[in-house]
Amino acid sequence: MEIVTTPDPRLRQKSTKANPGDPEIAAIIKAMKQDCLEWEKEHIHELSAAMAAPQLGANKRIIIVRNDFDNKENNEFTALLNPEVIKTDGKIITDFEGCLSVPYYYGKVPRPEKAKIKAELEDGTPVRIKADGFLARTLLHEIDHLNGVLFIDHIKDQKDAFYKMNDEGDLEPVDYDAEIKNNKDLFPDD
Numbered sequence: 630m631e632i633v634t635t636p637d638p639r640l641r642q643k644s645t646k647a648n649p650g651d652p653e654i655a656a657i658i659k660a661m662k663q664d665c666l667e668w669e670k671e672h673i674h675e676l677s678a679a680m681a682a683p684q685l686g687a688n689k690r691i692i693i694v695r696n697d698f699d700n701k702e703n704n705e706f707t708a709l710l711n712p713e714v715i716k717t718d719g720k721i722i723t724d725f726e727g728c729l730s731v732p733y734y735y736g737k738v739p740r741p742e743k744a745k746i747k748a749e750l751e752d753g754t755p756v757r758i759k760a761d762g763f764l765a766r767t768l769l770h771e772i773d774h775l776n777g778v779l780f781i782d783h784i785k786d787q788k789d790a791f792y793k794m795n796d797e798g799d800l801e802p803v804d805y806d807a808e809i810k811n812n813k814d815l816f817p818d819d
């Protein structure tokens with residue numbers, strides 16, 4: 630399956646419930662894992678940390694999250710169905726985010742430091758996750774996808790929040806007025 634990128638309207642839809650045990654759901658999860666790892670092969674400076682099903686054009690409430698963010702050799706992901714944010718807590722932290730569905734651009738996005746999530750595993754087992762730091766940020770980013778929200782929405786009016794990666798893998802600020810402000814690929818409805 631192809632990774633869907635902005636301004637594809639499927640990224641802006643609210644996804645529907647994923648039923649554990651449904652073979653269609655299992656097939657989507659398999660494709661998500663494969664596509665994450667394929668994307669990573671072409672982006673040597675980056676880790677494919679997570680993905681949400683709408684990013685493959687499947688508007689189902691599924692996310693996958695890498696089991697080990699610090700080790701690219703570990704190719705295992707955990708799939709979470711119907712994840713919901715129960716509570717967020719802590720300070721608001723601003724840090725870099727990128728997205729397979731938003732080519733070229735990165736952003737400094739404010740998010741709560743901590744999040745409590747409930748979800749189901751692929752077999753329907755209910756789970757609760759107390760996350761902080763990068764895991765909390767990742768889960769909030771992916772759950773946003775299920776509601777048609779992208780990281781760029783959180784920073785769309787912030788002139789100094791957008792970045793691009795250079796060939797060495799370093800992030801450099803972007804000229805907001807020239808590249809972002811009237812960018813119809815990023816914000817087609819404005």
Ligand SMILES: [Zn+2]
Pocket residue numbers: 727728729730770771774
């Ligand atoms: Zn994303």
